Amino acid sequence: MSRREPPVRRPDPVMWVRVRYTKTGPASYASNRDLARAFERMVRRAQVPVAYSSGFSPHPRISHYNVAPTGAASLAEYLEVALAAAPDLEQLREALHTVAPVGVAVTEVVAIQRGATAKELTASLWRAEFSAPIGLEAAVQALLAAPAATITRESGSGIKTIDVVPALRELRVDGNIVTMVVAHTEPLVRASDVTAALSRYGADWSSCRLTRLEQGSATAF
Amino acid sequence: MPRRMGESATGGYPSVLSRLAGSILCVMTEPASLFPALEPLLTQVHRPIQYVGGEPNSVVKPWDDATVEVRWVLSYPDAYEIGQPNQGLAVLYEIINSYEWAAAERSYTVWPDLAMLLRAHAIAQFTLESHRPVRAFDVWGFSLATELGYTNVLEMLDLAGVPLRACDRDVDDPIVIAGGHCSVNPEPMAAFIDAFILGDGEQAVGDVSCLVREWKRGGKPGGRAGLLLKLAKTGRVYVPSLYDVSYGADGAIASLTPNQPGVPSRPQRWVLTKLDTWRFPSRPIVPVAETVHERYSVEVFRGCTRGCRFCQAGMITRPVRERSASVIEQLALCGLAATGYDEVGILSLSSADHSQIGQLVADMASRYAGTSTSLSLPSTRVDAFNIELATELARNGRRTGLTFAPEGGTERMRAVINKNVSEDDLSATVTTAFSQGWRSVKLYFMCGLPTETDDDVLAIADMAHRVIETGRQVSGRRDIACTISIGGFVPKPMTSFQWVAQADTDTVRARMRGLKDKVRADRSCGRAITVRYADAEPALVEGLLSRGDRLVGAIIEAVWRAGEVFDGWREYFSFERWMECAVTALAGTGVDVAWYTTRERPKDEILPWDHLEVGLDRDWLWDDYQDSLLAASLPDCRWAGCNGCGVCPFFGVDIELAAQGGGQCKRDAVGVS
Numbered sequence: 001m002s003r004r005e006p007p008v009r010r011p012d013p014v015m016w017v018r019v020r021y022t023k024t025g026p027a028s029y030a031s032n033r034d035l036a037r038a039f040e041r042m043v044r045r046a047q048v049p050v051a052y053s054s055g056f057s058p059h060p061r062i063s064h065y066n067v068a069p070t071g072a073a074s075l076a077e078y079l080e081v082a083l084a085a086a087p088d089l090e091q092l093r094e095a096l097h098t099v100a101p102v103g104v105a106v107t108e109v110v111a112i113q114r115g116a117t118a119k120e121l122t123a124s125l126w127r128a129e130f131s132a133p134i135g136l137e138a139a140v141q142a143l144l145a146a147p148a149a150t151i152t153r154e155s156g157s158g159i160k161t162i163d164v165v166p167a168l169r170e171l172r173v174d175g176n177i178v179t180m181v182v183a184h185t186e187p188l189v190r191a192s193d194v195t196a197a198l199s200r201y202g203a204d205w206s207s208c209r210l211t212r213l214e215q216g217s218a219t220a221f
Numbered sequence: 222m223p224r225r226m227g228e229s230a231t232g233g234y235p236s237v238l239s240r241l242a243g244s245i246l247c248v249m250t251e252p253a254s255l256f257p258a259l260e261p262l263l264t265q266v267h268r269p270i271q272y273v274g275g276e277p278n279s280v281v282k283p284w285d286d287a288t289v290e291v292r293w294v295l296s297y298p299d300a301y302e303i304g305q306p307n308q309g310l311a312v313l314y315e316i317i318n319s320y321e322w323a324a325a326e327r328s329y330t331v332w333p334d335l336a337m338l339l340r341a342h343a344i345a346q347f348t349l350e351s352h353r354p355v356r357a358f359d360v361w362g363f364s365l366a367t368e369l370g371y372t373n374v375l376e377m378l379d380l381a382g383v384p385l386r387a388c389d390r391d392v393d394d395p396i397v398i399a400g401g402h403c404s405v406n407p408e409p410m411a412a413f414i415d416a417f418i419l420g421d422g423e424q425a426v427g428d429v430s431c432l433v434r435e436w437k438r439g440g441k442p443g444g445r446a447g448l449l450l451k452l453a454k455t456g457r458v459y460v461p462s463l464y465d466v467s468y469g470a471d472g473a474i475a476s477l478t479p480n481q482p483g484v485p486s487r488p489q490r491w492v493l494t495k496l497d498t499w500r501f502p503s504r505p506i507v508p509v510a511e512t513v514h515e516r517y518s519v520e521v522f523r524g525c526t527r528g529c530r531f532c533q534a535g536m537i538t539r540p541v542r543e544r545s546a547s548v549i550e551q552l553a554l555c556g557l558a559a560t561g562y563d564e565v566g567i568l569s570l571s572s573a574d575h576s577q578i579g580q581l582v583a584d585m586a587s588r589y590a591g592t593s594t595s596l597s598l599p600s601t602r603v604d605a606f607n608i609e610l611a612t613e614l615a616r617n618g619r620r621t622g623l624t625f626a627p628e629g630g631t632e633r634m635r636a637v638i639n640k641n642v643s644e645d646d647l648s649a650t651v652t653t654a655f656s657q658g659w660r661s662v663k664l665y666f667m668c669g670l671p672t673e674t675d676d677d678v679l680a681i682a683d684m685a686h687r688v689i690e691t692g693r694q695v696s697g698r699r700d701i702a703c704t705i706s707i708g709g710f711v712p713k714p715m716t717s718f719q720w721v722a723q724a725d726t727d728t729v730r731a732r733m734r735g736l737k738d739k740v741r742a743d744r745s746c747g748r749a750i751t752v753r754y755a756d757a758e759p760a761l762v763e764g765l766l767s768r769g770d771r772l773v774g775a776i777i778e779a780v781w782r783a784g785e786v787f788d789g790w791r792e793y794f795s796f797e798r799w800m801e802c803a804v805t806a807l808a809g810t811g812v813d814v815a816w817y818t819t820r821e822r823p824k825d826e827i828l829p830w831d832h833l834e835v836g837l838d839r840d841w842l843w844d845d846y847q848d849s850l851l852a853a854s855l856p857d858c859r860w861a862g863c864n865g866c867g868v869c870p871f872f873g874v875d876i877e878l879a880a881q882g883g884g885q886c887k888r889d890a891v892g893v894s
């Protein structure tokens with residue numbers, strides 16, 4: 001143990017910012033782990049004065065919230081970054097945007113109270129674009145009328161059964177496009193869980209593209 | 222037997238083209254992006270991110286840019302997660318894209334889930350940059366680093382709609398070129414690859430690009446054959462179709478000679494000198510998908526003259542050519558800034574041997590001390606210096622594990638393979654490691670080495686036992702661990718062991734089992750020792766492919782036709798399939814798998830790679846093999862003077878050590894000409 005040095009204790013962050021970004025095109029296919037890695041590298045490439053965690057292997061203090069699932073596009077993704085200095089936020093946004101992978105556009109950086117993101121973003125507005133749907137109208141009506149609608153989904157720990165109705169705040173259909181407002185409940189109901197429920201009520205399609213349009217409070221959309 | 226789609230020469234590709242051309246492009250000769258067709262499939266496959274491109278630092282040159290005259294696709298025949306971190310391809314990608322008139326895109330093997338969908342929807346193998354079909358490019362370069370990737374090459378050719386066999390391709394198909402370590406014996410893949418490049422690729426891709434440009438500008442004179450002949454005549458590109466092979470009654474090669482005038486009988490390897498002056502990836506692609514190496518790697522030298530007799534990588538990359546410490550540090554600085562990685566890998570065959578390594582590591586450790594950036598340095602040395610380096614590297618990190626590669630369990634065994642580490646060295650090294658705060662060591666070994674006995678392998682357990690005991694004593698702690706990692710030895714072309722019989726799978730398996738049992742029976746230390754072993758069967762197939770001749774190509778094709786891909790992955794590899802297909806494909810030839818693998822070759826047998834010139838003197842290799850049987854050691858020519866392997870005089874090059882200002886003349890100093 002002769003020359004072993006203790007891990008460095010890092011200074012506390014001086015401020016927190018919320019970054020809003022999109023994931024579209026190729027980036028839609030990034031998983032939340034992929035995005036976490038990508039942002040760590042973006043922060044270093046853009047020379048953001050990010051605050052690091054303490055310990056033997058320090059990491060930039062970035063918290064991701066409710067990342068849109070692999071395969072879904074999003075115009076409204078959010079994360080919080082702890083900063084060790086107070087830079088010009090527009091310059092910071094520009095710097096991050098410049099080094100982002102194709103499909104990631106950094107649209108906004110604002111100062112916030114730590115952890116505010118989770119409190120403020122309580123629901124998502126989603127758009128589901130179906131190709132060649134059959135029985136979509138009827139399925140939407142049936143789901144709206146149902147007191148409960150459970151679907152099953154594979155998760156890391158096995159098969160999960162989820163009722164989508166408690167989280168569903170709004171559901172509309174216009175031709176092949178369904179828009180829905182889904183509250184961020186516990187357990188989390190995904191937009192793909194709702195489309196799975198629609199197929200249980202008889203909707204039939206060949207493919208479906210999901211896009212998160214907005215996040216915020218359910219009443220604001 | 223599952224039938225593959227698109228097996229015929231025309232494949233599924235033309236239909237894709239016409240469909241897209243009709244719906245999207247109206248009248249255009251250039252192919253459209255396949256992305257719109259691919260995208261709906263991406264939600265149906267595992268980890269789709271690996272197929273979309275768009276990574277930071279990837280280079281996209283517009284498809285309609287007329288200044289781009291030569292378009293390459295660079296491929297590593299494995300999944301993105303393995304292929305993307307490949308350093309060799311990253312160098313070529315940077316060099317080709319640095320030419321205004323050339324472009325390089327990437328394409329890796331798609332997993333079977335997507336391959337099935339691509340075939341079902343008639344979508345061809347595509348590139349990651351422009352998602353254009355690979356068949357639309359001029360040159361398709363493969364890096365062959367392991368023989369177990371060969372079936373993936375066939376899979377990619379087929380998915381691309383490029384005829385499997387070189388002889389069936391026409392003027393519109395890309396020229397398929399392969400390089401990488403496996404190309405020192407190109408014969409098993411000779412039917413499928415148009416041309417092979419041996420050795421360093423930096424200069425080669427430039428020269429090949431120039432020739433292709435000239436050929437295209439001239440209206441492709443002589444068609445495909447015209448270009449291949451031109452390449453072959455340079456003397457530094459091997460075009461298998463321009464050489465005829467005949468076999469003797471014993472099954473061995475009787476002759477392998479050019480079949481056209483002007484084609485050199487001994488194509489040569491490329492040897493780069495003055496590495497400092499060559500481009501190195503300063504802005505490598507930063508993958509969004511997870512890959513096996515997440516770091517910025519700097520190659521600190523090329524070649525290795527430690528002379529380990531089993532090591533093909535060392536033998537075929539002689540002599541040692543170093544980058545200087547200042548250039549390395551500068552590269553690391555720029556590379557980190559351009560990628561955002563938090564680790565620098567100091568890479569080469571044995572980085573601790575760099576002539577300025579002590580200073581380099583100290584400087585870099587100071588520079589990154591207190592930051593989130595860490596350094597790593599793979600090394601095969603087993604000595605105290607290695608630990609000094611490791612300790613320096615881990616200055617502000619956790620001292621988790623140290624890795625050593627003694628390769629053989631007894632001193633005799635190590636002398637045979639010229640891995641000259643004594644029992645005392647080893648124990649001194651381990652003592653230093655544990656007294657400096659390290660808690661676990663990992664030891665690498667091989668099984669099935671020439672002259673090896675059961676006892677040589679069992680002795681590994683004793684070594685691990687001593688490691689644990691020493692560790693406990695020195696550190697005064699019980700949480701000391703040792704991992705033994707052992708794999709089957711595969712004799713490789715262009716090494717001193719190119720003639721030896723490979724150990725059969727039963728022997729290898731029995732020895733590994735014996736080792737495991739002995740460790741388990743060790744009451745005091747057994748629980749602190751983990752034995753990890755590689756399966757014996759893939760090693761035998763690797764042996765078949767690495768020392769095979771053109772007949773072996775038929776086995777590869779049969780195995781792929783039977784549906785096998787991703788042979789490097791345990792869950793996909795099927796030994797039975799390889800053996801079945803070998804029986805069928807070799808029927809009537811008089812040779813079998815054992816003939817290629819577990820047979821000792823006589824000195825005067827013509828080996829399938831004997832006509833290729835990597836600079837090594839064949840007699841020197843044979844003498845070194847004989848020395849190994851006497852357990853005679855061979856010193857490193859970097860420090861002990863030239864021992865006459867032949868490479869330097871053949872190419873007119875020298876060892877280039879950075880500490881001595883680059884090219885120094887060791888060879889002349891001892892009077893070897």
Ligand code: SF4
Binds near residue numbers: 858864868888
């Ligand atoms: S020719 Fe001599 S100096 Fe050059 S690599 Fe061979 S042994 Fe070393």
